[in-house]
Amino acid sequence: MGFSLYSLIEAALLCVNAVAILNEQRFLSKINVNDQNYPGAGAYGNDHQNAGGAKQQLLTLIRSVRTVMRVPLIAFNIITILFLILFG
Amino acid sequence: MHSADDPVHRSKNHFHPSTAQASNGYEGDYTVPHTRSAPSQNAFFSPQSAFYSSSSQQTIPTNQVASSMELLSNNPFLNVGIKAVGDSMKDITGKTVNMLPNEMKKSLSSIKDYFAVDQIYVMKKLSLLLFPFRPRNWSVGYSADGPVPPRVDTNAPDYYIPLMSVMTYVLVAGLVLGTQNRFTPEQLGMHASSALVWNIIEIGLLCLTFYILNIQSKLRTLDLIAYCGYKYVGMIAALSSYLATHSLFVYRCSLLYVSISLSYFLIKCLRLKILPDTSGSHTYNANGNARRVYLLLAIVLIQPLFIWYLTRHLIVT
Numbered sequence: 072m073g074f075s076l077y078s079l080i081e082a083a084l085l086c087v088n089a090v091a092i093l094n095e096q097r098f099l100s101k102i103n104v105n106d107q108n109y110p111g112a113g114a115y116g117n118d119h120q121n122a123g124g125a126k127q128q129l130l131t132l133i134r135s136v137r138t139v140m141r142v143p144l145i146a147f148n149i150i151t152i153l154f155l156i157l158f159g
Numbered sequence: 160m161h162s163a164d165d166p167v168h169r170s171k172n173h174f175h176p177s178t179a180q181a182s183n184g185y186e187g188d189y190t191v192p193h194t195r196s197a198p199s200q201n202a203f204f205s206p207q208s209a210f211y212s213s214s215s216q217q218t219i220p221t222n223q224v225a226s227s228m229e230l231l232s233n234n235p236f237l238n239v240g241i242k243a244v245g246d247s248m249k250d251i252t253g254k255t256v257n258m259l260p261n262e263m264k265k266s267l268s269s270i271k272d273y274f275a276v277d278q279i280y281v282m283k284k285l286s287l288l289l290f291p292f293r294p295r296n297w298s299v300g301y302s303a304d305g306p307v308p309p310r311v312d313t314n315a316p317d318y319y320i321p322l323m324s325v326m327t328y329v330l331v332a333g334l335v336l337g338t339q340n341r342f343t344p345e346q347l348g349m350h351a352s353s354a355l356v357w358n359i360i361e362i363g364l365l366c367l368t369f370y371i372l373n374i375q376s377k378l379r380t381l382d383l384i385a386y387c388g389y390k391y392v393g394m395i396a397a398l399s400s401y402l403a404t405h406s407l408f409v410y411r412c413s414l415l416y417v418s419i420s421l422s423y424f425l426i427k428c429l430r431l432k433i434l435p436d437t438s439g440s441h442t443y444n445a446n447g448n449a450r451r452v453y454l455l456l457a458i459v460l461i462q463p464l465f466i467w468y469l470t471r472h473l474i475v476t
Contacts, residue, residue, distance in 0.1 A: 074356040075349070128371045 084147055090136050091144055102130065266381060273318040273385065275308040283313050284320055288392050289417075291424040298431055306381065314428070321388020325354055328391045328469075331398045335473045338402065354391075357465065361387055365458065372450045378432040386425060390462045393417035394470055401474060410474060418463035425459045 300312040309317040329351045336342040362384055369376070397417050401410040433455050435448060 074353045076352055076356060079356045079359060124373060125371050128373050132371065 081151070084151060087136065087140055087144060088148070090133055091140060093133070093137075102126065269306055270318070270381065272306045272308045273316070273381065275310050276317050276319045277310050280309050280313060280317070281320060284309075284317070285392065287313075288320075288389055288424055289396065289420060291420055291427065297427045306379070316382050316385035316428075318385055318388070321385060321391060324391035324395055325351075325358075325388065328354065328394050328398070331395055331402070332473055335398055335402055338405075339475055354469070357469065358387065361461065361465065368454060368457070372454060374433070374447070374451055374454060376433045376451070378429065382432070386428065386458075387462075389424070390421055390466050393421045393462075394466050397466065398470055398473065407474065414463075414467060414470070418466060421462055421466070422459045425462065426455070429455055429458065 297314055299314045300307050307315040309315045309319075329347055332350045333342060333347050336346055362380075365383060365387070366380060394417075397410060397413045400413040404410075433451050435451065
């Protein structure tokens, strides 16, 4: 119940860290193999956006988060570690 | 607030009319700040003059008050200083707003539309939140550029009610804690930050779900924020019923009623926006329809859960 804004920031940072350190070979390629055999049957018009549905979207999201947040995450982590060392 | 002791306090209060005028250009035709600043100037003199009984003492303090305030308001250095600070703030905010992409600029300016409420709208909306069961038309009017201001259309979402009800919830939670002798001032801040954090989590998860399930709907993110803020009205109702009667049974009954009415209200409001338009030209596949229904149900069921979770620690059996 006693949530503060800082704990939200910490939780978000930990979640993004977790997404960033997923191993491509072991984990993501397994999900990819199951998915790409069905490249959205009947992909015309609006259904094309719905190709593969939730899994494709999730994979796209994970891939884009990893690409975008690799470098800023290093900075955020260093700042958070410094804060925790200095202010406990 | 109008303490009759210190000229410094009185002069600090006197600064508000000038800053209120600087911000009035931003708020447009929302006229309440005008009328609020005028009586405060008169109120300086009436308690002051009523406090001192004899007439001779009456003139001296008012003269001192008048002279000190004139000194501060006619002081050219202070005027120039205030104007310089105001201009530089406008400059900085103008530059940072111009750096944002175009879509965010449009949403920032359309946030102003969400605050364009009047008393009739607030009364209607509050009575609708607590008793939505009468048959009525729930559709929102359409406006090509941005959201419909709530003054025009009663069914449009607004930000005034959620904002005010969050603040009232924090105060009522403090009241409830006070009646149980558990109150400390840190609790107020803790409740406020808890409410903010849970709101952020809820809206973040809902936006993520919208994205992952690939649902394109007419519901904008700003509208979703408004709809997720309406549960605080129900929380206040349940908490005040507990405060009035101190009975667990009344609290649970009001919790049940508030959950049912909020769920009904949200289903009726969001049904037109999330579920597919049957007369539209798009033909959504069956998966998309089922997902939308599930998402609507999830949104509607999360709200009573939050109401229960955010009030249960205040209830002592």
